[in-house]
Each structure stands twice: as structure tokens, then as C-alpha cells.
Amino acid sequence: MCLAVPMKVIEMKEEGACVCELENIRYNVDLSLIESVQLDDFVIVHAGFAIEKLDLDEAHQRLALFAQLAETYSDDVKI
DSSP: OOOOEEEEEEEEETTTEEEEEETTEEEEEEOTTSSOOOTTOEEEEETTEEEEEEOHHHHHHHHHHHHHHHHHHTTTOOO
16 A cells, blocks of 8 residues: 655755655655645655645644554554
8 A cells, every 4th residue: 555645845956856854754756746836835745756735734634644543553563
């Protein structure tokens, strides 16, 4: 199963790319599939590509859902 996750744009790069952050981890992200992304926007990222731009409220709601899922399944995952 693959998941697309919300990430915050923290640095704009040249040629349709940016750096996004999730839980203090930074990722290089390709912006070629969506338009009008700016610094501090939230985007949905799948396989290194931003596939959707989110408003701030929606981003926070989705991040809260991911946190809730992680908490729910933390006892089931043994590393």
C-alpha cells in the first residue's frame, strides 16, 4: 500500500522542485504536476512528486489523522 502525505514546502529550488519537511525530515520534491506552489504551502507528496496543494486547515486535519493512525497502530508494529 502506498500513501501520499502532506508536507510543508520549506525551500523553493530551480526547475520545478522544492524541499519539503515532515516531522523534521527533509525531502526533495518535484513540483511539475501542480501549479502555483510557494514557500510555506502544504502539498500532498507521493513517490517524490507533489500531487495536490492543500489549504492550511486541510493540511492540519490530514496530519492529525496520520498522527492518530500512528498512535493506533504503534503497538502492532515491532521494529
